[in-house]
Amino acid sequence: MTPGVDAPTWPVEFADRYRAAGYWRGETFGGVLRERATAHPDRIALVDPAPERRTWTYRELDQRVDRLAAGFAARGITRGDRVVVQLPNVGEFIEVVLALFRVGALPVFALPAHRDTEIAYFCSFAEAVAYVVPDRHAGYDHRDLASRVKRRTPSLKHVFVAGEPGEHTALREVPCEPRPLPGPAPHELAFLQLSGGTTGVPKLIPRTHDDYLYSLWGSNDICAVDADTRFLVTLPAAHNFPMSSPGWLGVLYAGGTSVLCPKPDPATAFPLIERERITMTGLVPPLALVWTDAAAHTAHDLSSLESVLVGGAKYSEQAARRLEPALGCRLMQVFGMAEGLVNYTRLDDDFETIVSTQGLPISPDDEIRVVDDHGNDVAEGEFGHLLTRGPYTIRGYWRAPEHNRDAFTEDGFYRTGDLVRRTPTGHLVVEGRAKDQINRGGEKVAPEEIENIILGHPSVHDVSVVAVPDAYLGERSLAYVIRREDAEPLTSVAVKRFVREHGVAAYKIPDLVEFVDAFPRTGVGKISKKHLRTTAADQQS
């Protein structure tokens, strides 16, 4: 699938420049795996510790991926086809993704928490031909979800189940004798990642082999990832952060070892760090807080840890100061986005810079602009809207021409929606957000999506969902609801239940619901979210 057909791509002069600079190396994921398997076949690529410890050498991973890719191809899945993948942190996830890469089919990375509404949307919007699920995960039966989605999605021909398949196809039945596959070209799309989103439905982010591979090896250089790295995949493996910053794909690129963590709590992760001699992991701020506290009284040996990356949401300076002494390793802050741009504090930055900034971009060719509300560059050190363009930042969302007109400038800068300032060394400090989004400890919620659901309740006249500060998560969600005068009485519990029953990820259910008689309005009569946020913050404090 050639980028440009379904989404805007880099103009030729930029693509030429990125190739000439050596950022785009003309590699593909399938090719990289084959090369690593040839260069060091017996090194351990992957460990899935639960329920029994399973390991994959690079040779085994390559061979299994080859057989699975052939099996997908034999079932008619071909280059450019979309496949929604919703698996937790298990070895099958890695195999499926790498096999789809090898075929040239595009994984669409759903999260394990997604439910009917999100999955049905991804499958229909992406016109997915297949959907890959676990049998059960965290007490939830994904086969039933798949049956419901399949009934309403004409394009969906296959459901593959890791585990007991029920009425679907067992993933273990798919592999067959490898055969040569045409495979994708480096400039073609590798996958579709989900955007955190500010709109009613999430946007799909088209990433190419060339651009994503650059973000991997660029991250590896900065984070000192090499063949001796033992990376713990603590966050959901399908999210951009644990996948590529530097993530399990970065570690694969370097020939190191990734260990899949089934749950992110210290009780699960700390024994694994000790047993697997983990050197590196990535955490969102709330988890970093929990780990920092738990490290004080753990009996587990965490001394193998060399660095921990923290990002996805703002990490408070006070919390950042405590991490290194508690965990006995280096902290790196990461400020990234699935659309592209990733910033890291550097290993040789001084302590103050590491705890008080969100780092520098990966690439010398990441162009950064900080602008005011009218798009004019602000003075050095002032804060404003972050715009960016570069060798691994997309030029447009997938099949979203209208949205792209707002989300990108005419000359191709992505409007991140983040408010930042730049220090004299060029480090970015995230000061806040202009986009209408809730960042619930790294999990992004688009208020509009939840407002649209609540508006469907017969007793609701109007609704506005906003973020409120939270000591642990950074932010939580609050739904302000205006009841219909003539309707049945409505409780907070009923509103939450209504959202849950609509079938969305649990983290999107409003944490708080309050009933009001009217909303504050702006001069032009729109609901003033700014005003509501301030009221909410005052009430909570």
Ligand code: OOB
């Ligand atoms: C990562 O990716 P997304 O796509 O889930 O979310 C991106 C947004 C950013 O635009 C920003 O609003 C926020 O998440 N964010 C941060 C942050 N890191 C991300 N806000 C403040 N401080 C930080 N350190 O979240 C993501 C992707 C790759 C690597 C790391 C995180």
